[in-house]
Amino acid sequence: MLKIYHAPVTRAFRVIWVCEELGLPYEVIPVDFSAAYRASPEWRALNPVGKVPVMIDGDMTMFESCAMMQYVLDRYGDGKLQPGLASPDYPLYLQWCWFAEATFSRPLGEMTNHRREFNPPLDEVIAEMQRRARLSMQALDQALSDRPYLLGNEMSAADISNCYVMRGYRRSVSDELPTHAQAFFDRMTALPSYQRTVAADRAAVIS
Ligand SMILES: N[C@@H](CCC(=O)N[C@@H](CS)C(=O)NCC(=O)O)C(=O)O
Structure with missing residues (x-):
């Protein structure tokens, strides 16, 4: 299952919304948004610039919320919520x-x-x-x-x-x-x- 590391109001909101719209299962893992935690070696190992969010899918770990959104659509979206490559849109x-x-x-x-x-x-x-x-x-x-x-x-x-x-x-x-x-x-x-x-x-x- 997709693991989405998120803090309230931050950018994984868009990734969660895409999962909700697709009916895709996901787990939200709350992140301590303090500057101290985001600077910790533990968090920097997941996001090297100390920002939120991060997403893990099996052995794949990624940051950048829009890239996550696109990954979810391309891998699990079944053509929904985006036009095909050949579409004029x-x-x-x-x-x-x-x-x-x-x-x-x-x-x-x-x-x-x-x-x-x-x-x-x-x-x-x-x-x-x-x-x-x-x-x-x-x-x-x-x-x-x-x-x-x-x-x-x-x-x-x-x-x-x-x-x-x-x-x-x-x-x-x-x-x-x-x-x-x-x-x-x-x-x-x-x-x-x-x-x-x-x-x-x-x-x-x-x-
Ligand atoms: N382009 C990145 C931006 C990530 C980002 O700026 N996240 C904010 C929360 S929404 C953050 O961690 N801010 C803390 C900081 O920049 O110090 C993405 O879309 O994931």
Whole structure:
């Protein structure tokens, strides 16, 4: 069974959601998110840069949440939640999957790191990161202006991945989303798989 090392609200949320949507069994292993534990040799052996998450499948260990998502889809997804290589939607799928982590998530993560490392945080750094995050949100809003999901009528893992980042945007930038992005967020978070993911995420606490 897939073992997903996770701390509440962090990035394995998207991997758990994909598993829930596929009906795939998985086990969540709560991780101590303290800087001290993440710097420990034990955790660094699993994630050499001391970040969360990590996933183990048999004798395979990997980090990077979007790579995990793609691994799960390719190995266990049976063609669900992603277009095939020959589909005209395939490049768009890659674009939005990479966008979620490489572009949209980036200023949000920098804001979190900055707040953690600098006390008080520099207002101009936070304002610049919010500006960048807003630009990404506008790009998503525009893309969703004529379609329910990023690729059209079919939901894909690109939607799951970006919706996860929208949660962070609501916490760190604004809980008011532009019209189409809000409709998308409402549609995605009404899914039973989302509700089950929220429950699994909340339960990922060290006992
Ligand atoms: N690109 C990585 C980013 C991992 C990441 O930044 N994880 C956050 C939690 S969501 C973390 O561990 N932050 C602690 C830090 O960067 O010091 C992924 O998608 O897995």
